[in-house]
Amino acid sequence: xxxxxxxxxxxxxxxxxxxxxxxxxxxxxxxxxxxxxxxxxxxxxxxxxxxxxxxxxxxxxxxxxxxxxxxxxxxxxxxxxxxxxxxxxxxxxxxxxxxxxxxxxxxxxxxxxxxxxxxxxxxxxxxxxxxxxxxxxxxxxxxxxxxxxxxxxxxxx
Numbered sequence: 001x002x003x004x005x006x007x008x009x010x011x012x013x014x015x016x017x018x019x020x021x022x023x024x025x026x027x028x029x030x031x032x033x034x035x036x037x038x039x040x041x042x043x044x045x046x047x048x049x050x051x052x053x054x055x056x057x058x059x060x061x062x063x064x065x066x067x068x069x070x071x072x073x074x075x076x077x078x079x080x081x082x083x084x085x086x087x088x089x090x091x092x093x094x095x096x097x098x099x100x101x102x103x104x105x106x107x108x109x110x111x112x113x114x115x116x117x118x119x120x121x122x123x124x125x126x127x128x129x130x131x132x133x134x135x136x137x138x139x140x141x142x143x144x145x146x147x148x149x150x151x152x153x154x155x156x157x
Contacts, residue, residue, distance in 0.1 A: 024059050053087045125147075
């Protein structure tokens with residue numbers, strides 16, 4: 001016999017598209033400033049600092065942070081928290097190369113935590129694709145990142 005959960009289930013958002021319509025390009029000046037801020041010289045081969053993976057995918061995905069939260073029926077003012085971000089590169093991000101982003105929400109799981117009370121754990125995947133011919137479906141992606149956010153559900157605590 002299973003027990004009824006103490007809280008309603010999370011919204012069904014898996015599969016929601018995060019495909020972007022804009023492109024993102026790392027300029028040489030932006031890359032130089034970022035590299036200087038972390039104490040490294042820009043790469044001589046024209047590749048951008050790897051941390052651009054996060055900036056590029058977040059900026060060029062099809063929803064803002066507030067929009068992703070709204071999709072999950074979560075108020076961005078309640079403070080989404082980053083849980084983790086992992087990336088798999090198949091090629092470097094290049095300075096001056098425009099990229100587009102494809103992606104989707106993988107899951108939204110409601111859990112109870114001792115510290116946070118009821119929370120939703122959101123997992124979504126984004127792919128960075130050269131804008132000059134790559135398919136948003138991901139076959140030509142230079143990287144793929146899985147991000148996990150924690151959405152505290154204070155109203156359910």
